[in-house]
Amino acid sequence: MFFGGDYNPEQWPEQSWPDDVARMREAGVNLVTVGVFSWALLEPAEGRYEFGWLDRILDLLADGGIGVDLATATASPPPWLSVAYPDSLPVDADGHRLWPGSRQAYCPSSPRYRTASVRLARTLAERYGGHRALRMWHVGNEYGCHVPRCYCDVSAEAFRTWLRERYDLAALNETWGTRFWSQEYTSFDQVLPPRRTPAFSNPTQVLDFARFSSAELLDCYRGERDVLRELTPDVPVTTNFMAGMHWEMDYWAWAAEVDLVSNDHYIRVHDPHGHVNLAFSADVTRGLAGGEPWLLMEHSTSAVNWQPRNVPKTPGQMRRNSLTHVARGSEGALFFQWRASKAGAEKYHSALLPHAGTDSRIWREVVELGSDLGKLAEVTGSVVSSTVAIVLSWESVWAQERPSQPSADMTATDELAAWHAALWRLGITVDFVAPGADISGYRVVMLPSLYLLSGVDRDVLARYVESGGTLVVGAYSGVVDERDHIVLDGYPGALREVLGVRMEEFVPLLDGQTITLSDGSAGRVWREFGRVTTAEVIAAYADGEDAWSRWLAGHPAITRNTRGDGTAWYVSTRLDPPSLERLLGRITGEAGVAGSGVPLELVRRSHADGRTYLFAINHDEEGAVPLDVAGVDLLTGADFPGEVPPGGVVVIKVVTP
Numbered sequence: 110m111f112f113g114g115d116y117n118p119e120q121w122p123e124q125s126w127p128d129d130v131a132r133m134r135e136a137g138v139n140l141v142t143v144g145v146f147s148w149a150l151l152e153p154a155e156g157r158y159e160f161g162w163l164d165r166i167l168d169l170l171a172d173g174g175i176g177v178d179l180a181t182a183t184a185s186p187p188p189w190l191s192v193a194y195p196d197s198l199p200v201d202a203d204g205h206r207l208w209p210g211s212r213q214a215y216c217p218s219s220p221r222y223r224t225a226s227v228r229l230a231r232t233l234a235e236r237y238g239g240h241r242a243l244r245m246w247h248v249g250n251e252y253g254c255h256v257p258r259c260y261c262d263v264s265a266e267a268f269r270t271w272l273r274e275r276y277d278l279a280a281l282n283e284t285w286g287t288r289f290w291s292q293e294y295t296s297f298d299q300v301l302p303p304r305r306t307p308a309f310s311n312p313t314q315v316l317d318f319a320r321f322s323s324a325e326l327l328d329c330y331r332g333e334r335d336v337l338r339e340l341t342p343d344v345p346v347t348t349n350f351m352a353g354m355h356w357e358m359d360y361w362a363w364a365a366e367v368d369l370v371s372n373d374h375y376i377r378v379h380d381p382h383g384h385v386n387l388a389f390s391a392d393v394t395r396g397l398a399g400g401e402p403w404l405l406m407e408h409s410t411s412a413v414n415w416q417p418r419n420v421p422k423t424p425g426q427m428r429r430n431s432l433t434h435v436a437r438g439s440e441g442a443l444f445f446q447w448r449a450s451k452a453g454a455e456k457y458h459s460a461l462l463p464h465a466g467t468d469s470r471i472w473r474e475v476v477e478l479g480s481d482l483g484k485l486a487e488v489t490g491s492v493v494s495s496t497v498a499i500v501l502s503w504e505s506v507w508a509q510e511r512p513s514q515p516s517a518d519m520t521a522t523d524e525l526a527a528w529h530a531a532l533w534r535l536g537i538t539v540d541f542v543a544p545g546a547d548i549s550g551y552r553v554v555m556l557p558s559l560y561l562l563s564g565v566d567r568d569v570l571a572r573y574v575e576s577g578g579t580l581v582v583g584a585y586s587g588v589v590d591e592r593d594h595i596v597l598d599g600y601p602g603a604l605r606e607v608l609g610v611r612m613e614e615f616v617p618l619l620d621g622q623t624i625t626l627s628d629g630s631a632g633r634v635w636r637e638f639g640r641v642t643t644a645e646v647i648a649a650y651a652d653g654e655d656a657w658s659r660w661l662a663g664h665p666a667i668t669r670n671t672r673g674d675g676t677a678w679y680v681s682t683r684l685d686p687p688s689l690e691r692l693l694g695r696i697t698g699e700a701g702v703a704g705s706g707v708p709l710e711l712v713r714r715s716h717a718d719g720r721t722y723l724f725a726i727n728h729d730e731e732g733a734v735p736l737d738v739a740g741v742d743l744l745t746g747a748d749f750p751g752e753v754p755p756g757g758v759v760v761i762k763v764v765t766p
């Protein structure tokens with residue numbers, strides 16, 4: 110199991126480096142990410158390199174037996190680059206240039222940035238490709254974290270090139286629906302990124318620009334990745350995603366380009382269910398890894414510095430967080446960063462070695478976690494398997510979460526998290542899959558809100574149901590095609606037949622309004638007015654607070670359709686959490702999927718040879734929870750059946766009868 114984090118030795122005097130390495134060994138650290146923000150030191154002037162300090166720290170780490178995830182250092186261009194090439198700086202939708210002085214101040218389409226970053230990656234690979242500390246390459250850092258989209262003239266030209274590869278002018282006009290509001294283009298030269306407009310921007314232009322922007326940054330990554338593969342074909346290449354936290358990159362496309370999927374996750378302290386969001390992020394990441402193991406590249410030992418109020422983690426919370434990621438498929442736990450900075454923008458961000466030094470709670474917990482991870486070596490390579498899948502599409506999120514929709518509240522990201530959370534509470538582990546993926550092995554497939562659906566992907570869902578699957582579709586799914594054009598003749602156009610419903614109107618609720626359904630469920634945010642064609646009504650709209658409630662009463666709210674050998678459910682409102690949990694519990698139960706039945710987070714990892722590890726996480730910091738599973742806790746050696754201590758984690762090597 111990997112244990113460690115970002116190590117930025119350049120922030121500290123060189124005399125302290127041997128002490129860092131000694132402390133790392135004491136804590137059981139075995140992998141550190143070096144050089145993420147070191148461009149300015151490595152290349153202080155264009156084409157002039159200073160590698161001495163990096164040579165020395167890599168040697169020290171190698172001598173200490175600590176592996177290195179070596180960054181290509183291209184996440185933050187040095188000041189000289191933008192002075193020499195001002196058009197390498199990004200520009201926002203208002204036309205404001207973003208200046209150096211923080212990080213990521215580059216335009217993804219800038220040839221200057223791309224040439225300079227690939228040259229640095231090549232120089233690093235030539236120098237360190239054979240270094241004994243090198244374990245993997247870390248390209249860039251959190252692509253798109255601060256500048257996912259650039260609207261400058263260079264980007265505009267690149268956007269036009271991208272469009273020309275996909276459309277002729279007639280097809281562009283047709284796809285973007287430019288007949289509306291007099292937007293017809295008569296030459297590609299007239300086409301711009303969706304800069305700030307007087308009224309709503311053209312939605313398909315915005316969608317295509319989101320696709321383009323994700324692809325541009327992916328090209329930046331690929332440019333560096335290609336030289337690394339050329340020079341060091343045996344060294345895996347990764348870049349850290351922000352799955353489940355940032356939504357601007359189409360990570361399905363990105364995941365296909367990395368050798369190892371890695372992810373960063375930070376708990377938001379204002380979220381009382383931060384640990385459920387953690388599970389969401391980890392499960393999405395596992396989906397990106399195609400079910401294979403992945404790596405938690407960053408999280409925090411305690412407080413971060415970028416939220417309005419940065420509450421430290423409670424004692425034991427870091428351990429629960431780390432081991433939850435491992436439970437859900439991570440091959441270890443890495444952190445930002447090794448040693449808390451004393452200067453700079455992130456000096457209040459926690460680290461493995463805090464400002465207080467080794468005589469501290471955090472350090473003691475870090476050492477304990479290192480020891481725990483050391484006991485889980487045999488878990489590496491095992492996988493999590495599930496019989497329930499959620500379909501997730503970044504493109505659909507982009508299309509849906511735009512202005513000028515029926516309701517600004519009907520957000521896909523909230524719906525995805527809510528359905529995942531309901532399954533989490535039921536104790537059902539869920540996989541995330543892309544639209545069009547092979548879903549034939551799942552007992553239940555869910556689309557919490559998948560607004561944009563192509564005909565091809567629709568057909569995959571229909572075949573799945575016909576051959577016996579259970580499909581559960583949430584409101585505002587299948588409404589538009591991949592061009593963001595409405596599928597006509599009743600909602601939800603693409604899914605009307607498989608669901609056996611025909612909806613005529615969306616009837617959103619005002620802020621705070623609730624409704625009740627005939628089965629006692631409660632809903633918010635969204636309703637639909639229509640009828641069933643072939644489906645049966647499981648729950649009808651019953652009551653509410655506005656004039657529409659009367660007209661909707663008795664009309665279908667939750668429906669079930671039998672088609673071929675399978676079943677397709679439709680949920681036309683946003684159910685409140687207990688109602689959603691009840692409904693999904695019923696549907697999964699009928700499909701033969703059992704929940705955990707205990708107030709513990711339970712996740713299994715198994716090897717192909719059958720060896721199975723049950724991770725049990727107790728989020729109750731006050732009470733122990735009994736667990737009736739036969740085996741031995743790898744962390745303590747305790748025999749089970751037994752108890753999971755308050756706030757504790759056990760990893761039971763399960764004895765199979």
Ligand code: GLA
Pocket residue numbers: none
């Ligand atoms: C105004 C405009 C119309 C249309 C409506 C929409 O009235 O004149 O073109 O945009 O708003 O409500």
Ligand code: GLA
Pocket residue numbers: 250251373375407413414445455458
């Ligand atoms: C991100 C970055 C790190 C650091 C952390 C702080 O994950 O990759 O460099 O800024 O956030 O939480």
